[in-house]
Amino acid sequence: MIADARTVIWKEWRSLFRQPGSRIRLVLTVAVPVGYFGIVGPLQDGADWVNNASPWFVAIVLPLLVVVMTAPDSFAGERERKTLRTLLASRLPDSAILWAKVAFSVFLGFGMMILTLVLALVVVNTTDGGNGLVVIAWDRLLYMIVVSILVSAMAAGAAVLISLRAVTVQQAQQTLAAVFFLIPTVAGPVVLLLSKDGDHRPLEDLFATLGTPAGRLGVVVGLLALASTLLWVAKLRFKRSRLAA
Amino acid sequence: MQDSIIEIDRLTRRYGDVLALDGLTLSVPRGSIYGFLGPNGAGKTTTISLLMGLVEPTEGNARVLGFDVVDSADEIRLRVGALLDENGLYEQMSAYENLLFYARVWQLSPSDAEARAMKVLSEIGLWARRDDLAGSWSRGMQQRLALARAQIHEPELLFLDEPTAGLDVVSSREVRDHLANLAREGKTIFLTTHNMAEAEELCARVAVIRNGRLVAEGEPSALLSKSGHEVTIVGEHLDNATQAIRNRYDVVSAVLEDGQLRLRMTSPDPSPVVADLVAAGASIQEVSRGTRLEDAFLELMGTDS
Secondary structure, three states: OHHHHHHHHHHHHHHOOOOOOHHHHHHHHHHHHHHHHHHHHHHHHHHHHHOOOHHHHHHHHHHHHHHHHHHHHHHHHHHHOOOHHHHHOOOOOHHHHHHHHHHHHHHHHHHHHHHHHHHHHHHHHHHHOOOOOOOOOHHHHHHHHHHHHHHHHHHHHHHHHHHHHOOOHHHHHHHHHHHHHHHHHHHHHHHHHHHOEOOEOHHHHHHHHOOOHHHHHHHHHHHHHHHHHHHHHHHHHOOHHHHHO | OOOEEEEEEEEEEEEOOEEEEEEEEEEEEOOOEEEEEOOOOOOHHHHHHHHOOOOOOOEEEEEEOOEEOOOOHHHHHHHEEEEOOOOOOOOOOEHHHHHHHHHHHOOOOHHHHHHHHHHHHHHOOOHHHOOOEHHHOOHHHHHHHHHHHHOOOOOOEEEEEOOOOOOOHHHHHHHHHHHHHHHHOOOEEEEEEOOHHHHHHHOOEEEEEEOOEEEEEEOHHHHHHHHOEEEEEEEEOHHHHHHHHOOOOOEEEEEEEOOEEEEEEOOOOOHHHHHHHHHOOOEEEEEEEOOOHHHHHHHHHOOOO
């Protein structure tokens, strides 16, 4: 299983930057955010960067972008490029194909996050590190990493399910982007506004509790449950007999 | 009795209300090319999918290399190679990378993978272009590469779904020559095709299916004799002479059209008929035997099941 997964990951890596238009899409959707969050943001904020919300964008938005870009290409793309049936006709187990593709997207996003965080810390320490080494508190960093992986896994699970139904890669990517970026962007401020009751702001109070140890645990458990459920359903649906029929 | 590599028993597959395969029963002998013929939608691709365990039968069963297609599909896929209706190549990877990937899939060691990739690419005459992106190649070259990929792990049995469909004459010939070489090496090939000349040339046995049902099975020569032998005779004074041979026991039909006499005969040898025509005053210029497997196929397709 591990060897099979490694083989699929090898293939995914080899073909990552070679799909038509994929380089420009990756530059626009990944390199630009990496440049902004890893260089521009830290230059503007200086040492404060490590304590404000910016590292959270790096931990959540960047891996999500990577998963939204790569997972549909990996799943719907195999079908669109008519390589899926041949892959299914090989000796590879369904589970090796599924988990390798999920792992590839999740760890690519994770790698991008780590790269950006390191880049940002280098920029901060180079430009505003006069009072000693500027780092992200280890407990905050650990929490960010765990949340980042869980959010990526959740998005990858959703990407499998959406890709299995989508006709094209583009359709799957657009649907995923709508689910993870457009809806929260549009609906978030509206919900915040509607939830205001005079000076009482229940949603903002709820967000404040997420920084507490109990709140963090709740977030991790919630994301774990969501990611596990989506991946479990993805595993149920990613069956040779369904895909090849 | 000849050793069978595939045993199919009343294999049936439904997709909703559509009966794609209806009680197919046949046996494929080891070590030859077995032709599986039928028009579009006859059930050829469904049969390959069932035999490789990609889809499960609604009824019936089949064994490939002694393994049950439902219970031991993994064992079957481990031991067979396939070129399906699409070539399945990763067009943005090089030809060599395509082969290395599938060599890794079949768990060949790195050195074996490289050696096998070199061997199969050399055999199809494309080793020098191994670093080209597969997508930059012509359809014929891609098809040969896909055929090479199907053999990367030296399978005992190959499933080939219309491997020459859409290829030009030269590419088709190269693929057919390659298949003939494989057959000489003792490989078993389960070949679906539309091309009757191809089946006639390559296949030791053929099965013909229509609407998911087997309508004929056997050696191509047996199918030809079932259909009859077509003879075309060109000459002069054929009008009266034709009447003289109509009642011969070995003449099924005789049609005179545009100075050509088209006969369908039960015997493969037209010389006695030609002798009768000459005796009846005809002057014969040319005799050609035109019955091909295609005629037999078309006749079978026209037969109500």
